[in-house]
Amino acid sequence: MPxxxxxxxxxxxxxxxxxxxxALIMVSGHIxxxxxxxxxxxxxxxxxxxALLGPRHFLFPFLAHAIGTLIGAFIAVKITEQHKxxxxxxxxxxxxxxxxxxxxxxxxxxxxxxxxxxxxxxxxAWFGFILANNSKEKAI
Numbered sequence: 001m002p003x004x005x006x007x008x009x010x011x012x013x014x015x016x017x018x019x020x021x022x023a024l025i026m027v028s029g030h031i032x033x034x035x036x037x038x039x040x041x042x043x044x045x046x047x048x049x050x051a052l053l054g055p056r057h058f059l060f061p062f063l064a065h066a067i068g069t070l071i072g073a074f075i076a077v078k079i080t081e082q083h084k085x086x087x088x089x090x091x092x093x094x095x096x097x098x099x100x101x102x103x104x105x106x107x108x109x110x111x112x113x114x115x116x117x118x119x120x121x122x123x124x125a126w127f128g129f130i131l132a133n134n135s136k137e138k139a140i
Contacts, residue, residue: 002082009079013091017072021064021095028060047107058112065120069095073128085129092125 029040035052039045072095073088080087099121103113 002080006080006083006087009076009087010090010094012079013072013074013076013087014094016075017068017070017091017095020071021068024060024064024067028064032056032060043106050107050109058108061108062112062116062120065095065099065116066124069121070124070128070131073125074132077129077132084133088125088129088132089122091128092122095125096121 034040034057035049038049038052040049069092072091076087076091077084096117099117103117108116
């Protein structure tokens with residue numbers, strides 16, 4: 001049953017990480033408001049207003065991707081009993097594939113796409129693995 005637990009851990013990590021990702025995306029416009037008249041609710045609206053966005057407008061999308069991956073990997077490592085690094089990296093890989101697909105749909109500056117794909121997924125999945133392993137209670 002370790003494989004079943006690994007699969008469930010990865011699914012759980014993806015679901016919880018996705019919830020974190022979407023929560024950050026949902027609050028982002030309230031913390032860093034887009035320029036007046038910008039419609040960020042559709043890919044077409046994003047495409048037509050991308051030139052009006054500054055680097056600060058990309059902070060929350062990056063944080064959503066990085067923290068969603070971190071939490072998802074952390075949860076997967078905590079749930080599974082074996083292959084913990086594999087669980088974390090598979091969560092990172094699935095989020096990475098989502099990032100690649102979104103980069104193809106939603107236009108963004110090349111610097112942001114590169115930063116996002118290089119820094120937000122695998123490094124934060126590894127960091128989630130490290131945090132989950134270091135958060136174990138010590139036996140007395």
